[in-house]
């Protein structure tokens with residue numbers, strides 16, 4: 001029997017080799033992997049074999065090489081076998097996608113429909129059925145989905161897979177992962193759940209998450225509520241319980257209106273979508289960027305047409321968002337604020353207020369301005385990030401996918 005310590009070392013070496021390939025934008029030779037990991041060439045070759053046979057790595061043809069010597073075979077992540085499921089329960093839609101190990105989207109589906117009126121059990125059953133359809137389509141492409149993550153707009157106990165509080169869905173204390181795991185569609189698949197704004201920030205880092213241009217950022221998700229993902233030094237900061245980034249409940253004015261959370265004057269009552277709609281004189285329910293989108297499209301149309309109430313509501317929301325973000329940037333010294341969700345289509349009207357408050361209130365702004373950018377991951381960010389998180393787990397712990405005989 002192999003001693004435990006030696007087994008642990010091999011496990012971490014497999015992850016080291018796989019990670020070094022993932023970090024490389026180009027296919028990388030075994031010799032270069034040895035140089036990068038500090039392992040011998042023989043050890044690297046021995047570690048690569050099971051990763052190849054498990055379908056985690058693939059070889060590329062010998063690259064033409066200048067100078068003498070045998071051309072080297074390159075190694076890259078394989079998109080042929082291992083894949084991950086991302087799923088999302090939004091306020092007015094269900095979404096799911098499957099990414100292969102290279103991060104390519106292999107299938108994706110969104111089902112529109114308001115989930116606020118339904119029970120959590122019924123909503124999760126429909127979400128499981130949607131996921132099952134994508135699992136079937138993935139199998140037909142020769143992929144093996146090794147796990148799934150569910151994105152939910154609320155506070156999640158990720159370790160227990162329990163949605164503690166999702167006010168905009170009307171959920172509290174929902175054992176989401178237990179309910180999903182019990183679904184006949186998803187038997188045996190390792191599942192977990194996390195906050196949608198956190199997972200949207202994972203998507204902002206890309207997969208594989210290599211060489212971030214901006215290692216310190218705040219990614220704002222404005223949908224019906226407002227959340228944020230915090231990335232410091234290239235890593236997602238989850239906080240003690242995974243509940244960081246509740247930007248929507250930062251106080252803008254203690255004397256302000258009551259928020260759904262019970263406090264007064266939170267950012268959400270000024271810049272949340274329901275507040276925006278109300279201030280713009282609209283009565284339709286709030287919708288999301290990936291969902292029905294009707295209320296949002298109406299807001300964009302009214303702003304483009306120069307409707308004064310809408311423009312005033314958006315300017316007020318931009319200022320409030322800027323106030324909350326200025327406090328966060330003073331505290332965290334992030335280099336960039338990325339606007340996602342409804343703030344992407346509304347950025348023309350939201351961004352000036354955000355930039356003005358950041359310029360005035362952030363101490364370091366006079367030394368180096370804070371970049372305000374619009375998310376390029378689109379309305380899919382949370383569901384893509386959910387699948388990317390599963391893939392990150394594969395890169396960090398590939399051992400469970402390797403045949404025991406290989407090591």
Ligand SMILES: [Zn+2]
Pocket residue numbers: 248249259260261262263266268
């Ligand atoms: Zn609040």
